[in-house]
Amino acid sequence: MKAIATHHLKLLPNDDCWSLFEKHAFRDGSSNADPEIKEIGTQIAKKCKGLPLAIKAIGDLLWSESSVERWMNILKSNLWDLSMEGTNILPALRLSYKYLPSYLKRCFAYCSIFPKDYIFKKDQLVLLWMAEGFLQQSEIETMEEVGNRYFHSLVSRSLFQQSSCVTKSGFIMHDLVNDLAKFVAGQFGTDSLKTIGKMTRYVSYFPESWYKVHYIEDNLLKAKQLRTFLALDFEGRSTVMHRKIKIPTTILMCLRVLSLRIGSRTTKLPDSIGKMKYLRYLDVFGLSIKGLPNSICNLCNLQTLKLSWCLDLDRLPRDMWKLINLRHLEIDNTNRLKEMPLKMGRLQCLQTLTKFVVNKQDSGSRIGELEKLINLQGNLFIQNLQHVRSSDDAFNARLKDKAYL
Incomplete structure (x- = not known):
């Protein structure tokens, strides 16, 4: 083996600082329009001290601003003078966060649950924001469309960036941006089971980390205000569980987001899940469950139900039609599933349905x-088409009228 030479990255020289700032701060990539703004901009660029992330963040902040006064406010802000000691937060990032609209601030702070280097998907994060009540539907936008707009706003401010490691749908936060998210979230968000406290609202974990943390149940009992309990996974990372964990009932009753996923040794969900009246997002990806308790149909606020890769799943709850606010049902790779419950057509908020199983018996929904x-939108896999009763039954599905499928 040969030693690999270490390359120490240097700060950008002044000319390169200005070129990068100009590219991000001006609509056409040029500062020729207003000499006064250009002069202020050169001073702002110098305050970034040759750090590309700082230059991009502050440039993106100013991109939509044409007011000389606003540019001057940024230049004269006392946040430039704050010490980074003990926080590692760049002044430019503090400014970027300060000028975020309040609705983006809470969406960004929620991302404190992501560990450094964690690659997240836009669609998943939007559904989590939706479950937490951060997205409000309007007459012209669905909650998902609002979430997509918020997400792209954070991308445009360089707080999220596309990952170069996986497919184009993956995003990541720079380590310093991740530090900012954790700083602004304070005690409300954590990516570690070890740091749960009485103020914790959002926590994420890796399933295989259960056995490394003693007294998990005691830690969870402290979190009286817990709203998100989210399982994460890294690409190629093992998810072997070494012991079962019982989540305190008092905590479950307040959750908006519950994610167990593969690696949990849970083989059956309790009937008491039907009492989680605030639950909006349930993810049991890959669990060895054969079915869900029918009490789950009492969760009238449930928006997202993820059952993909539950290889033993052979049935869905019979009263599923009662989940009138369900918007996303993921059941791909559930090969033992025999039929869809009756009255599936009543789930009129449904946007995502990854699979529909046609059964030749009358016990399930017809196509x-x-x-x-x-x-409905996205991809829909229809299984057992040979069981369709008649051409009229197939015609009644009106698949050709679903423009977004």
């Missing part, structure tokens, strides 16, 4: 029920 699901 014609798809007609009423007018908001």
Whole structure:
């Protein structure tokens, strides 16, 4: 083996600082429009001290600003003078966060649950924001569309960046941006089971970390205000569980987001899950469960249900039609699933349905029920088409009218 030479990255020289700032701060990539703004901009660029992330963040902040007064406020801000000692937060990033609208601040702070180097997906994060009540639907935008707009706003401010490691759908936060998220979230968000406290609202964990943390149940009992309990996974990382963990009932009753996923040794969900009246997001990806308790149909606020890769799953709750606010149902790679519950057409908020199983018996929904699901989009896999009763039944599904499928 040969030693690999260490390359120490140097700060950008002044000319390169200005070129990068100009590219991010001006609509056409040029500062020729206003000499006064250009002069202020050169001083702001110098305050970034040759750090590319700082230059991009502050440039993106100013991109939509044409007011000389606003530019001057940024230049004269006392945040430039704050010490980084003990926080590691760049002044430019503090400024970027300060000028975020309040609705983006809480979405960004929520991302404190992501560890450094964690690659997250846009669609998943939007569903988590939605479950926490951060997204408000309007007459012209669905909650998902609002979330997509918020997400792209954070990308445009260089707080999120596309990952170069995986597919284009993956995003990551720079380590210093991750530090900022954890700093502004304070005690409300954590990516470690070890640091749960009485103020914790959002926590994430890796399933294989259970056995490394003693007294997990005691730690969870402290978190009276816990709203998100989210399982994470790294690409290629093992998820072997060494012991079962019992989540305190008092905590479960307040959750908006519950994610167990593969690696948990849970084989059956308790009937008491039907009492989690605030739950909006349930992810049991890859668990060895054969079915869900019918009490889950009492969760009238449930928006997202993820059951993908539950290889033993052979049935869905019979009263599933009662989940009137369900928007996303993921059941791909559930090869033992025999049929869809009756009255699936009543789930008229449904946007994501990854699979529909046609059964030749009358015990499940017929394919014609798809007609009423007018908001479906994305991919839909229809299994056992040979069981469709008649051409009229197939025609009634009106798949050709679903423009976003």
